[in-house]
Amino acid sequence: MDQPPTHSPTALLRALLSTIETHVVPLTAAGIAGGSKVFGAAVLSGADLAPLTAATNDERRSPLLHGEVNCIQRFFAQERFPAAELRAPSPAAALASGKGGGEGENPPYPLGSARPSPRACVFLATHEPCCLCLSALAWSGFARVYYLFSYADTRDVFAIPYDIDILQAVFRVPCASSPSLPAISAIGEGSKSKGEGEEGKKGNESENGDERPLYNRTNKFFTARSVAELVAEVDDPEERQVWEKEIARVRGLYDELGERYQRGKREGVGSASFWK
Numbered sequence: 001m002d003q004p005p006t007h008s009p010t011a012l013l014r015a016l017l018s019t020i021e022t023h024v025v026p027l028t029a030a031g032i033a034g035g036s037k038v039f040g041a042a043v044l045s046g047a048d049l050a051p052l053t054a055a056t057n058d059e060r061r062s063p064l065l066h067g068e069v070n071c072i073q074r075f076f077a078q079e080r081f082p083a084a085e086l087r088a089p090s091p092a093a094a095l096a097s098g099k100g101g102g103e104g105e106n107p108p109y110p111l112g113s114a115r116p117s118p119r120a121c122v123f124l125a126t127h128e129p130c131c132l133c134l135s136a137l138a139w140s141g142f143a144r145v146y147y148l149f150s151y152a153d154t155r156d157v158f159a160i161p162y163d164i165d166i167l168q169a170v171f172r173v174p175c176a177s178s179p180s181l182p183a184i185s186a187i188g189e190g191s192k193s194k195g196e197g198e199e200g201k202k203g204n205e206s207e208n209g210d211e212r213p214l215y216n217r218t219n220k221f222f223t224a225r226s227v228a229e230l231v232a233e234v235d236d237p238e239e240r241q242v243w244e245k246e247i248a249r250v251r252g253l254y255d256e257l258g259e260r261y262q263r264g265k266r267e268g269v270g271s272a273s274f275w276k
């Protein structure tokens with residue numbers, strides 16, 4: 001079996017943040033205009049961290065087309081790597097072609113293509129994957145998962161609480177040693193103001209008033225880590241500061257995207273998603 005890739009924290013930070021800005025944000029901007037959510041994803045080569053596939057949430061068509069699931073579907077549908085739109089120098093070309101964002105043909109899922117093993121790739125999610133997407137990643141064989149925004153960010157900064165809600169309500173079974181789980185109605189209280197997404201820096205933060213993390217971020221199928229955790233691994237304090245500023249800048253690219261999504265929701269922009 002292919003081995004999961006290993007890269008230095010700085011190489012990963014550079015590749016992940018530039019992929020978000022160059023390839024994912026333009027797709028997401030187009031998706032939001034159609035009523036889809038702000039979540040995007042990409043697959044990067046484990047060999048050189050070049051982006052191979054990028055996609056954004058397409059809940060306008062189906063509530064299951066989360067950014068990660070849409071990206072996985074496209075990864076298995078494409079015959080050439082990187083995808084054509086990622087070989088083009090300008091992301092505007094991808095938008096003009098209608099590719100990458102989920103529009104277009106039914107994918108053929110070609111056998112025997114040049115597709116690299118998911119095990120040897122790096123998976124990037126702009127937001128910490130929900131339980132649907134975590135399962136999709138496990139089933140698909142992706143072993144290294146990184147994300148920019150944590151669950152707490154998604155709830156507090158983007159006002160979308162369902163990652164935590166669904167994990168709590170569907171998967172967290174009470175047991176004798178933990179008989180009093182927090183009520184679902186309590187989730188979302190104590191929200192922080194915009195830009196204060198400090199929880200992501202801790203990795204296994206308590207998103208829910210419970211000491212236990214909501215899922216195993218390190219497990220036999222994959223490891224899921226925030227980009228903030230990568231910064232903590234950079235030895236040089238000055239370099240850490242540079243990366244913290246760069247993360248803040250890329251997070252800032254989502255300020256307007258989040259507001260536009262919420263505005264569209266208020267104005268009744270159509271979507272197949274029940275939980276908006």
Ligand SMILES: [Zn+2]
Nearest residue numbers: 066130132133
């Ligand atoms: Zn998801």
